[in-house]
Amino acid sequence: MGWLARLRQHIPTREQIHNNPRLAWLGPWLKEPKLWHWSRRGVAMGVALGVFFGLIIPVAQIPASVAAAVVMRANIPAAIASTLVSNPVTFGPIYYGAYKLGVVVTGAKKTASPKDLLASTEVDEDAGLWTRVAALGKPLLVGLSITAVLMGLLTYGVITLIWRWRTVTKRRSRKR
Template identity: 30%
Template sequence: MARKIIRRFLPDAAAVKEKPALQFLGDLLHDPNLFHLNRHSVSLAFFFGIFFAFMPLPGQMVLAALCALWVRCNLPITLALVWITNPLTYAPIFFATYQLGRWILDVPSLATSSEHNWAWVMEEFSHIWKPLLLGSALTGFVIGGLGYITMQLFWRWHVARAWQRRKDERQQRDN
């Protein structure tokens, strides 16, 4: 089953629940839906994990975890997918989402400067935040939606293949 494939990469639910740093969540963390591996839970985790990965906000993981708690989808998968944007990938990803937002809003390109200091960043941020946020939200929604659909289709394909394999085994035994 698809569960067996995914379960190999996830931490044990009991180990996560016993972490002292997470005890403030109380009974919320003991909801079994947060660790279930079913088609619905995993697909939603893919959507929200990818969506928050593309959001250029501080605390992406916290926001993704709160969303996973709210919609009761698989928490470890949601948090793992937020790491799509990591120190190696965030610059090209957010540059591409900025360019998409800039294209949609029809905003002219910024003039480049040879001096990149904190004052320059703060001044330019007032010009780039709208295209960056729009491009990131749109990209996160589309790629998250594709992740959701892909997991739904993968899960169905995997179950159908297992059923067919069992059917073939029964036919071979009967012959």
């Protein structure tokens, strides 16, 4: 059994989701067949949306990606799974790289590195992590926006190309 078949075993079926009483209020939107179909466009769009929302917003990534998938008729399971690109392990490097990109793009003066700012007392000691991250300001927001858009577009293109390549390869092997 391939990895894709094993992955599909763990994804709830459309019927399981439709019969879930907690999700009954979403019924009219979630019953659209295109949202669950494994097509090239649907999966590529779902992954692109998931990566975008996984990078751009630190909380509520899954609801945002599902809402966007419903509006854009993308694959919901792919959108949900791809939000995991941002997790506790990757959060730090992603935000640090986005901040550095934002400093370059905006031309902002770097008064302190993000590492120093997050560890320093320039921001109130009682302030939470989000307050400290918000103190990084415009460079971080610009860097995250650019990173999220570029990575979303890149994943859409790569998945489309891989899907197309696999389709052509299968057709050629059937002809032989």
